Amino acid sequence: MTYPTVALKLQAEELIRTGYPRVFQKQIASKKGKISPGDIVDVLDSRGAFVARGTANPYSRILVRILSYDPDESIDNDFFYGRLRAAKELRDRYAVETSYRAVFSESDRLPGLIVDRFDAYLVCQIGMMGMEVRREAIFSMLQELYAPKGIFEKSSATMRKPEHLTPRVQLIAGDCPALIPFEQNDLIFLNDVMHGQKTGFFLDQRDNREAVSRYVRKEDHVLDGFSYTGGFSLIAAKAGARVTAFDISERPLRIAQEAAARNALQDRCNFQQVDAFAKLRELEEAQAQFDMVILDPPAFAKHRGVLPNALRGYRIINRRAMNLLPEGGILVSCSCTQQVSEGMFLEMLNQAADDVKRELRLLEVRRQPFDHPVLASLPETRYLKCVIGQII
Numbered sequence: 001m002t003y004p005t006v007a008l009k010l011q012a013e014e015l016i017r018t019g020y021p022r023v024f025q026k027q028i029a030s031k032k033g034k035i036s037p038g039d040i041v042d043v044l045d046s047r048g049a050f051v052a053r054g055t056a057n058p059y060s061r062i063l064v065r066i067l068s069y070d071p072d073e074s075i076d077n078d079f080f081y082g083r084l085r086a087a088k089e090l091r092d093r094y095a096v097e098t099s100y101r102a103v104f105s106e107s108d109r110l111p112g113l114i115v116d117r118f119d120a121y122l123v124c125q126i127g128m129m130g131m132e133v134r135r136e137a138i139f140s141m142l143q144e145l146y147a148p149k150g151i152f153e154k155s156s157a158t159m160r161k162p163e164h165l166t167p168r169v170q171l172i173a174g175d176c177p178a179l180i181p182f183e184q185n186d187l188i189f190l191n192d193v194m195h196g197q198k199t200g201f202f203l204d205q206r207d208n209r210e211a212v213s214r215y216v217r218k219e220d221h222v223l224d225g226f227s228y229t230g231g232f233s234l235i236a237a238k239a240g241a242r243v244t245a246f247d248i249s250e251r252p253l254r255i256a257q258e259a260a261a262r263n264a265l266q267d268r269c270n271f272q273q274v275d276a277f278a279k280l281r282e283l284e285e286a287q288a289q290f291d292m293v294i295l296d297p298p299a300f301a302k303h304r305g306v307l308p309n310a311l312r313g314y315r316i317i318n319r320r321a322m323n324l325l326p327e328g329g330i331l332v333s334c335s336c337t338q339q340v341s342e343g344m345f346l347e348m349l350n351q352a353a354d355d356v357k358r359e360l361r362l363l364e365v366r367r368q369p370f371d372h373p374v375l376a377s378l379p380e381t382r383y384l385k386c387v388i389g390q391i392i
């Protein structure tokens with residue numbers, strides 16, 4: 001089978017050859033053959049030799065998403081089934097629970113496909129053209145591999161816009177309760193799949209939540225600044241803490257409250273609908289003290305241009321949090337902003353500590369768990385930072 005071809009500019013060859021899986025329009029010197037959205041294309045070097053094969057989206061800045069470096073490999077249903085099976089095998093081998101990210105896009109060499117498993121249910125995000133045109137086939141493969149009770153598609157606007165795709169939120173197969181109950185960290189959580197953020201719950205903090213719970217002592221007072229549906233709040237409560245949790249939105253707090261009740265932890269949790277920025281300042285002025293403060297805010301920057309603002313935002317909340325901690329108190333500070341590197345994040349923490357003349361000792365510098373793997377050739381797949389520090 002012959003595919004349309006795109007030839008790389010000389011200066012782009014090295015990057016693509018060494019495994020960077022995205023080819024930008026501006027890296028292309030010439031094209032041959034008609035390319036429709038989602039088509040398979042061959043990527044050639046500047047002398048016309050085969051480099052890689054992938055799917056194309058003529059509407060996107062990223063023209064090709066690379067799938068294979070083998071000229072003899074056909075990109076057909078068997079190919080995608082093999083990749084999905086490989087992703088499942090990794091989780092089957094190492095996951096300790098049945099809720100996890102089952103497919104993480106390029107990190108599973110399935111660009112544009114995210115699948116989160118919540119026990120018996122799958123929640124999918126399709127974010128790129130190559131997957132969009134194969135969606136029916138992909139869904140039936142997921143059905144076969146996981147035999148879920150339901151598959152829900154939550155393909156939101158933000159990731160689809162650059163690909164010229166409109167959002168799609170719908171039930172694909174089976175049934176799906178409005179609040180999917182599932183287990184993580186030996187707790188029952190509720191996924192508000194339709195109205196929640198992204199796939200409804202942040203599975204990527206699993207190991208970090210478990211790590212954080214090891215620093216909680218009985219009757220500690222823990223502040224969770226951006227609680228969402230209670231991921232960190234509930235594990236802290238289960239470890240014996242009294243938890244005060246903030247969020248600016250009412251709906252996730254209601255769900256957190258309900259989840260707390262399901263785990264018989266409602267008496268230990270106090271959920272409050274407030275702006276954490278303002279409330280942290282108010283507490284700081286009142287000289288309130290906590291044993292632990294957890295900050296896991298939303299991404300502050302979606303592109304590089306607003307990076308300085310994002311870092312300023314992090315610095316403000318972190319210095320306020322440090323002022324709420326006595327000596328020996330624990331700060332858990334997270335960032336899911338991909339543009340903020342671990343180095344930048346640690347530097348910001350140091351500046352925040354300096355702002356308030358406190359010393360922060362880093363106990364753990366954590367990242368994302370194995371089910372959100374990082375591709376060595378694509379550092380952009382590493383996005384989560386979770387620092388556990390102690391005020392000394």
Ligand code: SAH
Binds near residue numbers: 246
């Ligand atoms: N820690 C959570 C995830 C947090 S997501 C977990 O473990 O699941 C970020 C949350 O911050 C969202 O729920 C959002 O509603 C909330 N948020 C955004 N701006 C806020 C603000 N100014 N004050 C308080 N919460 C805010």
